[in-house]
């Protein structure tokens with residue numbers, strides 16, 4: 001019998017494609033083309049009979065799922081992990097993080113911190129992250145080195161920083177940075193106005209003009225704390241979402257990070273405009289911001305993805321932890337065990353994130369034609385046996401420590417403690433170098 005050639009065949013005990021919804025395939029092989037796209041998904045016996053793969057990976061006890069998509073990060077903040085804990089958002093930002101950022105953030109800081117974050121995320125099954133930080137060109141350098149995929153926000157705010165002076169300067173620098181990574185297939189961009197409380201109406205209007213002209217999405221913090229809402233009412237007479245609506249910011253390109261405090265009318269508005277929410281359960285809890293009403297968001301029909309936020313407020317970039325927390329918090333807060341089942345939590349961490357970034361034609365599920373951004377999880381550990389339902393185990397039992405392989409566009413970027421493009425010694429050197437520079441800001 002004639003066989004067709006493919007670059008890679010991954011044979012897995014279970015394949016969880018995410019689309020179609022709720023499907024779990026057993027003894028299945030994902031066949032991958034030379035260009036990193038998925039060729040076909042077939043029962044392993046059939047794949048072996050029909051295809052000749054240059055490389056075969058046999059995962060007898062593993063689940064293979066789409067790479068996790070971290071929908072809200074500040075990757076470089078890994079260098080500030082644990083520097084200022086147990087503080088509410090505004091105190092944390094104004095008295096600790098922003099002073100440290102003014103003093104320490106340089107292109108090198110962002111490159112180093114983003115490399116550290118990329119390594120942590122690849123080892124935890126994350127293949128794509130939606131970032132917002134200063135010097136995105138330096139972040140891009142680290143992303144390219146690590147081999148991960150990133151949607152880099154071109155940050156804008158009205159406050160001067162080491163990076164830029166005012167909104168025009170942020171926009172100029174961001175757009176210049178974007179020119180530098182055009183043609184880099186694993187990097188895409190958005191405009192990232194920081195938050196309603198750091199942006200004037202005029203600056204938001206400028207962001208909107210560029211977003212429309214360049215076809216870019218918008219990534220912003222929105223309705224994160226009650227303080228943010230109270231300040232907005234005091235200054236503008238309206239809550240931030242209404243202000244965003246009046247400024248024309250709401251739309252299908254908007255990813256609103258946090259959205260902890262929403263009333264029913266605001267949820268309806270976000271749904272009607274097709275906005276997306278990056279739910280960040282761990283960061284919301286650690287900063288004492290509150291518990292987002294995810295069941296109500298989903299009930300309204302809003303697309304909700306999951307994010308870690310930065311490592312300085314989480315303090316992990318662990319999407320397995322976020323999936324579990326999202327499911328448990330929703331049940332506990334609503335007193336309804338049926339809300340956010342494991343399947344939904346997994347969708348939030350994969351296909352919903354892809355939809356929010358406008359990348360769902362390429363990533364977020366295991367489907368022919370999509371890119372092979374894939375993660376293998378060892379399900380043979382004692383705590384994963386017996387396994388009645390691998391999706392249940394992925395959300396409620398397994399952790400990032402069970403991730404064995406992470407592929408981005410068919411490239412094996414991480415396998416069992418070894419990175420394709422990052423040396424552990426380099427990561428150690430980075431943390432050793434930055435620690436003394438950040439120590440003076442420690443609480």
Ligand SMILES: CSC[C@H]1O[C@@H](n2cnc3c(O)ncnc32)[C@H](O)[C@@H]1O
Nearest residue numbers: 074097132133134155194221309310
């Ligand atoms: C201008 S780059 C991004 C900016 O955001 C800050 N930041 C980190 N975490 C949060 C958060 O939860 N809410 C608001 N702002 C946050 C970060 O320190 C940078 O200054």
Ligand SMILES: [Zn+2]
Nearest residue numbers: 221257309310
């Ligand atoms: Zn954030």
